[in-house]
Amino acid sequence: MKVLEDLGYFCIDNLPPALLPQLVELHAQSGQNRKYAIAIDIRVREYFSDLRKALSWLDQSGHQYFLLFLDCSDAVLIRRFSETRRLHPLHQSLETPESIGATIATERRLLSDARSIADVIIDTTDLRPMDLRQRLLEIYEGKPLHKSVTVDIFSFGYKFGTPIDADMVFDVRFIPNPYYVDKLRPLTGEDAGVYDYVMQFPITEMFLAKASDLIATLIPGYAREGKARITIGIGCTGGQHRSVAVAIALHRRLRELDVAASLRHRERSAAPTL
DSSP states (O other), X not given: OHHHXXXXXXXXXXXXXXXXXXXXXXXXXXXXXXXXXXXXXXXXXGGGGXXXXXXXXXXXXXXXXXXXXXXXXXXXXXXXXXXXXXXXXXXXTSSSOOOXXXXXXXXXXXXXXXXXTOSEEEEOTTOOHHHHHHHHHHHHTOSOGGGGOEEEEEEEEGGGOOOSSOXXXXXXXXXXXGGGSTTTTTSOTTSHHHHHHHHTSHHHHHHHHHHHHHHHHHHHHHHHTTOOEEEEEEEESSSSSHHHHHHHHHHHHHHHTTOEEEEEETTSOOOOBO
């Protein structure tokens, strides 16, 4: 569900199927354009018979939906319950407690109808969490895994504190400082004069080329580990001139490389640029 939340879905866990029409009607009344992801498992067993009826109502009402079923081998399910030391959801509700293997068999029987009408079935037996994430991204976004990572770039000033929330920090105080040019001192890296001054130095171009290449190279690795967001800080002394200009330039380069990136400047209050 966290993967779908990252994709912008409003996620609801174990909504009884009979309440689906009410949810859809409430959504229509709100006037919002929102996508919903609803997880249903055996914990709503007494309501499972309502699933087909609810889906039929969605069909007749012209609403689109996609039914995904996650499956797994009995052996791996038994191992997972053993490793987590959790009881099977059906264990306490059965009149006569069964072995874990028998309980899983009961669960399969109760879920067989839902499985038979699923649009896609994913066998998670041999999937790591990041593998499942990739499959979900491919199904719901239709894009490769590395496209799921957003790079948040922000400029900052060291004199106001080193950021503690960044995955990577680049110190650009090696670039000549526009602060010492009288006409540029009151401006920021967003102004053309300061931006052009910072960009004129070969070392700036060298840094941008290497930094953008490094980030683009690392993104697939972060994606495989399930990371949806990478935060990169660009720092100079005051967070007004060099770091702002370089952050803007790096943001542009990553966008040119088809990397999803946002931009903000810590030392001023502003919404991020996407």
